[in-house]
Amino acid sequence: MDHLPDENLRYKDVDYWDERYTTEQCYDWLGGFSKFQHLMGKHIKKEESILVLGCGNSSMSGDMYSAGYHSITNIDYSSVCISAMSARYRDSPGMTWQQMDVRQLSFPDASFDVVLEKATLDALMVEEKSPWTMSQQTATFIHQTLFQISRCLKPGGRFISITFANPFFRKRLYARTEYNWSIKDYTYGDGFEYYMYVLTKGEQLCAEDAALERKWMEDPPPNPPTSQKEMSEPEDDFLSAIGL
Numbered sequence: 567m568d569h570l571p572d573e574n575l576r577y578k579d580v581d582y583w584d585e586r587y588t589t590e591q592c593y594d595w596l597g598g599f600s601k602f603q604h605l606m607g608k609h610i611k612k613e614e615s616i617l618v619l620g621c622g623n624s625s626m627s628g629d630m631y632s633a634g635y636h637s638i639t640n641i642d643y644s645s646v647c648i649s650a651m652s653a654r655y656r657d658s659p660g661m662t663w664q665q666m667d668v669r670q671l672s673f674p675d676a677s678f679d680v681v682l683e684k685a686t687l688d689a690l691m692v693e694e695k696s697p698w699t700m701s702q703q704t705a706t707f708i709h710q711t712l713f714q715i716s717r718c719l720k721p722g723g724r725f726i727s728i729t730f731a732n733p734f735f736r737k738r739l740y741a742r743t744e745y746n747w748s749i750k751d752y753t754y755g756d757g758f759e760y761y762m763y764v765l766t767k768g769e770q771l772c773a774e775d776a777a778l779e780r781k782w783m784e785d786p787p788p789n790p791p792t793s794q795k796e797m798s799e800p801e802d803d804f805l806s807a808i809g810l
């Protein structure tokens with residue numbers, strides 16, 4: 567692969583993405599639309615307004631447009647990406663492209679039926695050496711982003727998050743009463759297993775997820791596993807997974 571960075575940390579760096587998008591035409595992280603279309607169809611109606619976070623040069627928005635989703639706002643903090651993608655899809659009315667940081671969305675409250683991200687939150691977490699711990703800075707970035715997503719969702723709207731992170735690690739970020747959503751998780755993929763989380767605004771966390779939130783409020787983040795039982799908990803090779 568021509569575009570792999572020298573170190574994973576560069577995935578946080580807008581200059582890395584600008585440079586990459588200067589030459590790379592199209593790359594789909596965690597698989598293309600056809601791999602998870604069956605799941606999306608159950609959670610997004612064709613006429614709904616959709617915001618795609620960290621769109622990159624993925625074909626997902628274009629494929630969704632071809633499948634009949636015609637109200638898609640795409641954002642990315644790479645200006646190179648946004649100018650290339652807006653030129654590519656200039657003949658697709660209802661599809662728009664804006665340079666914006668996911669941590670500071672400039673849309674009014676309750677603007678979208680659906681907010682969608684694929685591998686973008688993963689890119690915000692690349693500084694972490696292990697999924698077991700998280701620096702205060704990354705935790706703040708993630709919280710800012712999730713807060714903004716929740717704010718921009720209409721009541722009953724859905725945040726759809728596609729990631730390599732399994733529920734054991736990802737739900738601890740999403741299960742917060744403050745975001746005012748419920749969580750469902752799905753898997754897709756053959757060979758590699760990826761995850762789709764559907765968080766519905768205005769619904770309560772289920773009892774299990776509310777208990778998870780309480781546990782995290784009461785206890786500091788856990789140490790990496792030491793016992794045999796804990797070792798059998800799912801663990802992703804975080805950095806190699808993001809480097810796929």
Ligand SMILES: C[S@@+](CC[C@H](N)C(=O)[O-])C[C@H]1O[C@@H](n2cnc3c(N)ncnc32)[C@H](O)[C@@H]1O
Pocket residue numbers: 577578583593594595596619620621622623624641642643644647666667668669683684685686689690
């Ligand atoms: C791993 S790529 C995923 C691209 C695309 N979503 C896909 O599925 O193929 C991460 C994307 O998020 C963008 N990105 C990273 N941090 C961002 C931020 N803070 N605000 C907006 N976009 C960001 C990068 O420019 C890059 O296009």
